[in-house]
Amino acid sequence: MTDANDPSTSDAALLAAYAAGDSGAAQALAARLLPGVLGQATRMLTDRIEAEDVAQDAMMRLWKIAPDWRDGEAQISTWLYRVVANLCTDRLRKRQRAGSVGMDQIAEPADPTPGVAEQMQTNARMTALSDALGQLPERQAQAVSLRHLEGLANPEIAEIMDISVRSVESLTARGKRALANLLAGRRATLGYDDD
């Protein structure tokens, strides 16, 4: 019998218990995995509602794959990183097609209090970063976000993306150059010239 509350119980064991009808296993698994899933989506999308939708969608895919999950083939955390990265790049693409709130359209802060204005500028910069990720080729955006937003090591990213470490290095380097160029064109609106 799987002990859902035992921290040493593996994610795969909990998923198998869930598939066998143990609802306590689902609770334990969600408590373990959802914070990371939501965090990754939030950092890529910088939009709370969209990030929550992606997190719910990713977890739903996990529940659905549970009966077919084969322990030992992949880590659940690795699989989730891949799913969330794919869902986020899809969202970023759709955002681009729909016409994102570009930096020129972001209103000046209504409250001139320094703390509030500063926070709004930070938020605007993060939104600009997310939009710029959406303009990169999908694989570059995923590699950059996994490396620089999730802080993962290149071999781990290689496993998540199912590519070589050399390809990860190449994708992140090209992705970062492209991001810097995209954001450089928005220096004035992002307030960098005032710093």
Added chain:
Amino acid sequence: MTDRDQIELDNLLAQTALMKPVVPQDLMARVMIDAEQVQPRSNDVARRGIWASVLDMIGGWPGVGGLALAGVAGLWIGVAPPVGLESMATTVLGSTQTVDLFGGDMLGNFADGLDG
């Protein structure tokens, strides 16, 4: 792209990496409702369990394919044995023996019975 652009990007990435949202209770509730809705029922688990066990035993679907191929090949060899099979069997086994499964005149007797 200047060094300054690169530094600003690094700072922005580092700042964004610090975002650690707390999971709202309503999101957790939605996720748990989803989990309950798609959780396999005990009948599904039992039914799948039997077939999954059988499949696992023979190596999954590739195993089923191999088994079918072996069956067809065996039948074919039985119906139309390749030339030299008998002599090879003699070499390996020492001698061959033909067994008439239907007995000496069984089919003839059966035909006679039908006639009359």
